[in-house]
Amino acid sequence: MNKRVVVTGLGVAAPNGVGIPAFAAAIKAGTSGIRHDAELAALQFSCQISGKPEVPESLQLQYLDPLELRNFNSNGIMYGLIAGIDAWRDAQLPAGPDLPPDWDSGTIFGAGSAGVDKLREAIYKVDAMNVRRLGSTVVPQTMASGISAWLGGKLGLANQVTTNSSACTTGAESVLMAYDRIRNGHAKRMLAGSTSDAGPYIWGGFDGLKVCTFKHNDDPQGGSRPMSASASGFVPGSGAGALVLESLESALDRGAVIYAEVLGGHVNSGAQRGDGSMTAPNSIAVQRCIREAVKAAGIDAAEIDAINGHLTATGKDALEVENWAVALDRRGSDFPYLNALKGMIGHCLSGSGSIELVAAVLQLHEGFLFPNINCQDLHPEIAAIAAPEKIPQQLIYKDLNLIAKASFGFGDVNACVILKKYN
């Protein structure tokens, strides 16, 4: 079959902007979505800053009816619904309860966990021997596939409806899984994306692992510092991104706006061998993943204009940049432009890949590079690999043709997606 696959809709619920117009303005302006988090402070977290999308009840009511919002306590599903439904509407595709099943449209919408706040509520009731008072709302908000199930119902999706999960690689993986499904002719349209819950029960484990920064509790907006010499750990974030992937034929038939083409990509794992472990990447696998993605896309590594990195602001950023340099065989002033969205939104974990892919698609479509904030003190090891002018600290308007986006996750898993401007 080998159908061409394009992006025809975008949606996002990010800490620095909910909805594409707000998000696009924020990433161009270098606006940070990191704020002081009173709840984390009260619970004596080491890291007391975080990134959370702002979703007031008035906004939630545009996605769920009052009955659905009764006893609703799963912020990850809420972010995913906002991003997913927005992307569908942005693609000018119909939605609503009166539509017949759309056999040609499905979703692969990832999550790292589901409804942890709701699960906590349920655990308290069960332990108090009150299981009979759980009501009907626990299962749909705590099952791993909750987000894809909610979206499927809202949008009438009747092709594959599922949730993938591969830690911080989840979002990039969902796009590649959806791409495969369309390319092989199994679906015309797939809503790809991912979401992450917010809050202490998600972030506590990372705080416990000592991978979050504790040095910026009084300076939230300066806290997330990818590629900086003073990077001291990631800032926990949350949110969701969504992309409508569609066969080129279907998009042209509908006269849809085409944001970009997905040329392909690759997913793999370092098998937790060599340098790899549950929490650290095996560089051989990372390099292989990038090379295989370039090969699958049918491009030459020298043609890549820009990289949207994983770059979390831990001690591993320089290693990631070195892996890109080795895989693409490009260094110094020949290195592609490189930027890291996490400086503005923190590490949105399972939601990160898809929010960052939305940013990358916007860059291709509108022709710009968002600024790298908080790396005025570029790490010298990184400066030795990529020329500093390739890591812009100001917004640059520039026509871009090819962007490579990679995400890496716990479990030593990797994904790399190659996006092309659609002409």
Place this chain on the structure above:
Amino acid sequence: MDKETLIAQLKEIVKPYAKDQEAWQQINENTDFVKDLKINSANLVDVILDVEEQFNIVIDNEAMEHMLNVKSAIEIIEAKLGGQ
């Protein structure tokens, strides 16, 4: 508590779950929760929990199975209230 008052209270309880607002307006002893009010069957357990809370009663599993319409709901509530 007379039947009218009970039905009026029940009407308020089922309001958020009723998808058919016309049928809800005309709620009476013969109204079926699922067939007439178009309440999602999964929400029936929520209706029962709300009834328990409103009347401060506990409805056992067997009674729950029968609570599918206004008539049986009233009988069950009356029996529980009478038994207290």
